[in-house]
Amino acid sequence: METNKGRRGRRKRRQRFKQSSVRPVNLCHESRYVELRKWLKQHGFKCNSLIPVQFSDTGRGLMTTRAIQAGDVLIALPEMCLLTTATVLQSYLGGYIRRWKPAISPLLALCVFLISERHLGTESQWKPYLDILPTSYTCPVYFSDEVVSLLPRVLRRKVLSQRNTIFQLHTHSLAFFKSLQPLFSHPVEDIFTYDALRWAWCSVNSRTVYMEHQQSPDLAKDPDVYAMAPYLDLLNHSPGVQVKAGFNHVTRCYEIRSMQGCKKYQQTFICYGPHDSQRLLLEYGFVAPDNPHSVVYVDPAILQQYFFEVDKQFQQKHLFLKEQGFLTNLTFGPDGPSWKLMTTLRLLCLRPEQYACWKSVLLGSAVSQDVEEQSLGAAWALCRHLMEENKEAVAKVCLQHCCGERHNHTTRCFTTTVFASKVCFHLSFSGLYGLPFSFFPLNSEN
Numbered sequence: 001m002e003t004n005k006g007r008r009g010r011r012k013r014r015q016r017f018k019q020s021s022v023r024p025v026n027l028c029h030e031s032r033y034v035e036l037r038k039w040l041k042q043h044g045f046k047c048n049s050l051i052p053v054q055f056s057d058t059g060r061g062l063m064t065t066r067a068i069q070a071g072d073v074l075i076a077l078p079e080m081c082l083l084t085t086a087t088v089l090q091s092y093l094g095g096y097i098r099r100w101k102p103a104i105s106p107l108l109a110l111c112v113f114l115i116s117e118r119h120l121g122t123e124s125q126w127k128p129y130l131d132i133l134p135t136s137y138t139c140p141v142y143f144s145d146e147v148v149s150l151l152p153r154v155l156r157r158k159v160l161s162q163r164n165t166i167f168q169l170h171t172h173s174l175a176f177f178k179s180l181q182p183l184f185s186h187p188v189e190d191i192f193t194y195d196a197l198r199w200a201w202c203s204v205n206s207r208t209v210y211m212e213h214q215q216s217p218d219l220a221k222d223p224d225v226y227a228m229a230p231y232l233d234l235l236n237h238s239p240g241v242q243v244k245a246g247f248n249h250v251t252r253c254y255e256i257r258s259m260q261g262c263k264k265y266q267q268t269f270i271c272y273g274p275h276d277s278q279r280l281l282l283e284y285g286f287v288a289p290d291n292p293h294s295v296v297y298v299d300p301a302i303l304q305q306y307f308f309e310v311d312k313q314f315q316q317k318h319l320f321l322k323e324q325g326f327l328t329n330l331t332f333g334p335d336g337p338s339w340k341l342m343t344t345l346r347l348l349c350l351r352p353e354q355y356a357c358w359k360s361v362l363l364g365s366a367v368s369q370d371v372e373e374q375s376l377g378a379a380w381a382l383c384r385h386l387m388e389e390n391k392e393a394v395a396k397v398c399l400q401h402c403c404g405e406r407h408n409h410t411t412r413c414f415t416t417t418v419f420a421s422k423v424c425f426h427l428s429f430s431g432l433y434g435l436p437f438s439f440f441p442l443n444s445e446n
């Protein structure tokens with residue numbers, strides 16, 4: 001029999017250590033959370049049942065210290081605590097924004113306020129809130145070129161486009177930033193940098209709640225639907241959770257009501273929307289396992305590879321599909337190819353004598369046995385192509401990861417390659433909640 005000092009004891013101690021190292025860590029007593037809760041209390045908010053906790057799987061989030069019943073209000077944040085464009089227009093920035101023509105967008109107004117308040121440091125009234133905001137984000141606009149090059153093609157294009165959006169926003173706002181110089185003793189070029197705007201943009205994009213505001217005549221006509229909600233924005237996402245959220249005009253609070261309830265001492269989640277993994281990554285900088293909305297995107301350029309050689313009419317069909325809006329968001333989901341993808345493939349498989357049927361194809365009807373078989377075969381071939389492509393991407397990530405280790409790269413480089421492989425996994429068939437293969441009849445293999 002082994003004693004506690006023997007192998008079993010060592011195993012038990014190791015197990016206990018392992019468990020304790022992944023146990024959630026209560027952050028309540030850290031000074032910045034103490035300061036935030038003090039600040040929130042001064043603004044009329046007291047939340048004793050939700051506490052900030054560091055979780056091993058989802059990172060920082062909120063845990064409930066009491067059982068929450070279905071229908072209970074999880075959190076009700078008074079209007080005074082919300083940071084909206086009204087806050088910005090009422091601030092020292094208001095006059096400058098009103099005078100600037102053409103008017104700046106609501107999004108830029110919020111970004112400018114965040115950057116400016118962060119620069120004010122201890123002078124800022126929003127300091128307790130700013131202190132708990134991440135200093136950088138895991139959103140793809142923070143990825144290095146090396147990591148971007150490893151991403152699946154459709155995602156890579158979207159990442160580059162998002163990067164360009166922020167870059168353009170910065171370039172086009174330089175003159176406005178310059179106009180703010182009288183407010184600062186430091187040169188505005190050093191305050192409103194591209195990095196600062198990227199940080200503010202990600203803060204607004206990944207942390208605001210949806211709240212419609214009356215259109216201000218002092219801002220551009222873009223939708224003004226953002227509200228930064230301190231503390232409430234510590235709630236993480238889970239796709240299966242149902243909540244009701246919105247501004248209550250009677251209590252003048254932004255309220256989140258749980259539809260299912262939550263057990264005591266569990267992380268409390270909300271649902272950011274029925275987003276697939278690509279969208280979660282682009283907007284929020286994370287991918288999560290078991291996402292029922294996961295899909296694998298098909299790059300329309302691959303279609304050319306499969307059809308161009310054998311079909312002289314490919315270019316015309318391609319143009320037609322593009323005009324009909326069919327060449328975006330072509331996907332495979334857990335149930336197989338999406339309706340849009342199958343319709344696209346059916347149309348590409350039509351022979352000239354079947355062209356008269358194009359309308360019924362667009363309405364989702366099957367035209368003939370051979371078109372059905374061919375389009376299914378094409379879907380299966382695409383599926384295999386995407387699996388191969390993903391295998392190669394993961395191999396490339398692993399290679400880079402090993403090179404990084406050999407050359408003693410920094411921890412940051414290490415984590416980004418690990419993150420890239422996680423992304424590749426979740427955006428591939430391996431990351432689908434279910435697998436689409438059962439959709440294909442066995443003979444598609446041939």
Ligand SMILES: C[S@@+](CC[C@H](N)C(=O)[O-])C[C@H]1O[C@@H](n2cnc3c(N)ncnc32)[C@H](O)[C@@H]1O
Nearest residue numbers: 058060206207233234235236237284285286288
């Ligand atoms: C509104 S904030 C939620 C609080 C955030 N975790 C924090 O520490 O500030 C949204 C961000 O939380 C993270 N997040 C939310 N849900 C997540 C999840 N299920 N798994 C991993 N990260 C998640 C992502 O970084 C996302 O951009």
